[in-house]
Amino acid sequence: MIELTGVEKRHGEALAVAVASWRAGTGEAWLLAGPSGSGKSTVLHLIAALTQPTRGRIVVANRDLATLGTSERDRWRGRTIGLVPQRLHLIGAVSVADNLRLAQRLAGTERDDARIRALLEAVQVADLAHRLPGELSQGQAQRVAIARAVVNRPAVLLADEPTASLDDEHAAVALELLRAQAIESGATLVVASHDARVKPLLPHAFVLPAHEHPRRSAA
Amino acid sequence: MTLSGLAFAYARRRPFATALVVALAAIGIAIATLTLIVAHELEGRMSDDANGIDLVVGAKGSPLQLVLAGVYHADVPPGNIPYASLAALRANPKVASAIPLALGDSVRGFRIVGTEPALVDHYGATLAAGAMFDAPMHAVIGSDVARATGLAVGSAFAGTHGLAEGGGEHEAAPYEVAGVLAPTGRVVDRLVLTPVESVWDVHEAHHREAGGTTAAGAKGNGASHGQPQNGRAKPGNGSATPGNAGPKDGGADARHADDDRELTMILVRYASPIAAASLPREINQSSALVAASPAYETARLFTVFGVGLDLVRAFAAILVGASVLLLFVALAQALEERRYDLAILRALGARRRDLVWVLMAESVSLAAAGAVLGLALGHLAAATIGSWLPAAAPLAAAAWRPVPAEGGVFVLAIAGGILAACWPAWRASRLDVAATLADA
Numbered sequence: 001m002i003e004l005t006g007v008e009k010r011h012g013e014a015l016a017v018a019v020a021s022w023r024a025g026t027g028e029a030w031l032l033a034g035p036s037g038s039g040k041s042t043v044l045h046l047i048a049a050l051t052q053p054t055r056g057r058i059v060v061a062n063r064d065l066a067t068l069g070t071s072e073r074d075r076w077r078g079r080t081i082g083l084v085p086q087r088l089h090l091i092g093a094v095s096v097a098d099n100l101r102l103a104q105r106l107a108g109t110e111r112d113d114a115r116i117r118a119l120l121e122a123v124q125v126a127d128l129a130h131r132l133p134g135e136l137s138q139g140q141a142q143r144v145a146i147a148r149a150v151v152n153r154p155a156v157l158l159a160d161e162p163t164a165s166l167d168d169e170h171a172a173v174a175l176e177l178l179r180a181q182a183i184e185s186g187a188t189l190v191v192a193s194h195d196a197r198v199k200p201l202l203p204h205a206f207v208l209p210a211h212e213h214p215r216r217s218a219a
Numbered sequence: 220m221t222l223s224g225l226a227f228a229y230a231r232r233r234p235f236a237t238a239l240v241v242a243l244a245a246i247g248i249a250i251a252t253l254t255l256i257v258a259h260e261l262e263g264r265m266s267d268d269a270n271g272i273d274l275v276v277g278a279k280g281s282p283l284q285l286v287l288a289g290v291y292h293a294d295v296p297p298g299n300i301p302y303a304s305l306a307a308l309r310a311n312p313k314v315a316s317a318i319p320l321a322l323g324d325s326v327r328g329f330r331i332v333g334t335e336p337a338l339v340d341h342y343g344a345t346l347a348a349g350a351m352f353d354a355p356m357h358a359v360i361g362s363d364v365a366r367a368t369g370l371a372v373g374s375a376f377a378g379t380h381g382l383a384e385g386g387g388e389h390e391a392a393p394y395e396v397a398g399v400l401a402p403t404g405r406v407v408d409r410l411v412l413t414p415v416e417s418v419w420d421v422h423e424a425h426h427r428e429a430g431g432t433t434a435a436g437a438k439g440n441g442a443s444h445g446q447p448q449n450g451r452a453k454p455g456n457g458s459a460t461p462g463n464a465g466p467k468d469g470g471a472d473a474r475h476a477d478d479d480r481e482l483t484m485i486l487v488r489y490a491s492p493i494a495a496a497s498l499p500r501e502i503n504q505s506s507a508l509v510a511a512s513p514a515y516e517t518a519r520l521f522t523v524f525g526v527g528l529d530l531v532r533a534f535a536a537i538l539v540g541a542s543v544l545l546l547f548v549a550l551a552q553a554l555e556e557r558r559y560d561l562a563i564l565r566a567l568g569a570r571r572r573d574l575v576w577v578l579m580a581e582s583v584s585l586a587a588a589g590a591v592l593g594l595a596l597g598h599l600a601a602a603t604i605g606s607w608l609p610a611a612a613p614l615a616a617a618a619w620r621p622v623p624a625e626g627g628v629f630v631l632a633i634a635g636g637i638l639a640a641c642w643p644a645w646r647a648s649r650l651d652v653a654a655t656l657a658d659a
Contacts, residue, residue, distance in 0.1 A: 041657050050566060051653035071570050078568015085656055089563050093228040094220060101220035106568040148567075160656075 001026045007056030017042045029189040034208030040192035044158045048081045049073045061155040078107030082149035084159040090133035097129040100151045107152045119147040150181040157187040163195045175201045226580035236549045244589025247538030252597025254531045260617040268406040269513035277484035282511030289484040290513050292330045302480035313494035321418040322483040324378035329364045331411045333418035342407040349398030355416040358394045362402040363409045392421040546639040554643045562655035571648040578644040586636025590629045
């Protein structure tokens with residue numbers, strides 16, 4: 001469950017994003033839409049507690065994020081949030097499997113190699129487990145990034161522009177994977193995208209209004 | 220996959236920078252280690268060699284030269300002293316023991332020392348083969364001498380003038396090896412010990428061959444060789460043993476002859492600690508002799524050595540400092556390259572201190588690798604130098620013994636690694652994760 005109420009994020013005087021009210025229920029799949037620069041990524045970062053709202057209240061998986069201390073927030077994020085960032089960044093110094101092990105380690109969960117094997121098989125990259133990320137194709141890297149995001153069975157799965165650099169076929173596969181893994185984990189899925197191909201594939205949508213950057217808030 | 224494992228993985232992914240940092244640190248630490256081993260060995264050896272010798276009494280001249288010649292056998296003595304000085308010292312209640320030394324000749328670079336069996340006891344040496352010398356021209360040789368020259372019990376050899384090889388040989392007066400000492404790790408390993416009479420007799424014969432006058436009448440000639448003189452009318456008659464206060468035959472001529480005999484120096488041990496306050500002054504003021512304290516002169520010598528060693532250590536410190544700087548630059552550069560990695564790690568749940576740990580672990584592991592490699596190289600260098608240079612042979616035996624200060628070197632290297640990582644780690648901990656991810 002995700003609930004944003006009266007949330008604003010400002011950088012100095014400039015308004016990055018404003019959400020009056022939005023609620024996404026447990027297990028639902030949402031499209032977070034809006035034109036470029038509307039603050040889609042910022043909303044994802046607010047939900048993941050990677051940044052703090054200037055005002056407003058955010059509740060994720062029944063936790064009011066304002067009540068979490070800095071260190072507690074990090075550990076909570078590792079266990080609760082799965083993030084597929086816009087740039088499909090895997091840690092290049094370690095193998096595919098170690099990328100997933102690292103996610104388990106940082107979340108403070110038990111090492112579970114069986115879970116990692118099962119996930120890599122589910123996203124069809126099991127044979128690449130010992131490869132370094134630099135040896136993977138874009139599509140393979142995206143699958144690994146999705147597997148890494150769900151390895152800790154997060155309550156919330158966030159994906160930032162997951163289809164931005166993919167052709168139609170790969171975009172559909174990526175979205176299907178995200179949905180399947182969210183369902184398997186029982187996670188609320190939020191996909192931030194301005195890609196028109198995504199909208200028909202997700203049942204719910206929340207659209208952020210366009211605003212000029214930087215924009216001063218109304219007095 | 221642990222955070223330390225991630226740090227090692229980062230180091231492995233930059234092999235050139237990693238190798239450069241480790242190599243530079245290792246070279247600096249190797250030089251520092253080598254100086255530590257050399258200084259430790261030198262101090263240990265000098266301390267061991269001087270142990271149990273409170274004073275060296277010899278001819279007027281440099282006290283340092285007296286100690287170098289009489290204790291370490293590394294210099295020529297300043298001159299000779301009357302044999303009667305030995306009896307005078309032995310009669311002094313402040314003296315526990317006095318061992319005579321008559322120096323001047325050598326065999327293949329190893330010094331021949333005219334002395335008494337008491338010197339062997341003083342060094343705690345035992346015979347590995349043969350017997351103790353008990354007659355003139357009999358010799359007991361140290362273990363290094365036996366190994367280097369191939370001399371063994373029953374071998375004969377001739378001494379040569381001076382300490383260096385190639386001096387004129389006393390072929391007419393050959394020595395016979397009576398015994399070989401077991402290794403002691405002390406200066407006696409490099410000495411050839413013989414009764415004082417041997418030294419007198421060799422030069423008596425030498426002067427006769429050279430057509431000189433009798434030794435008693437040719438003191439100046441003998442002194443020009445720096446050899447102790449025998450004033451006996453009949454050289455080699457064995458009527459006077461240096462261990463005695465005077466001649467045992469009691470004859471007036473013999474007593475007169477003993478008065479003209481010479482030694483090079485006398486090693487003295489105090490009867491009590493109180494003697495240290497008065498005996499050196501008593502000797503220096505009331506006779507033509509000089510009393511030099513090995514402890515004091517060695518300390519003075521080390522202030523001179525110390526400057527040289529400090530210079531080498533400073534050079535090593537510069538190398539280690541450069542490696543710390545290089546490590547800092549490498550980490551700072553890596554920090555820029557890994558900004559997105561670090562942001563992803565935070566997104567995956569890493570706390571600020573986790574990122575600090577990753578950078579610290581990488582830096583410290585490189586510093587530790589440099590330290591371990593450097594320490595090993597330092598010991599290897601000591602062993603190599605010890606096996607290549609005969610003059611540094613004792614280093615070979617000491618090369619693989621740990622020096623106490625090495626722990627300090629290792630700790631300093633680790634501290635350098637931590638220092639190098641401080642600023643990059645602080646920057647990593649302050650990373651704006653959302654802004655970094657948004658910049659992608």
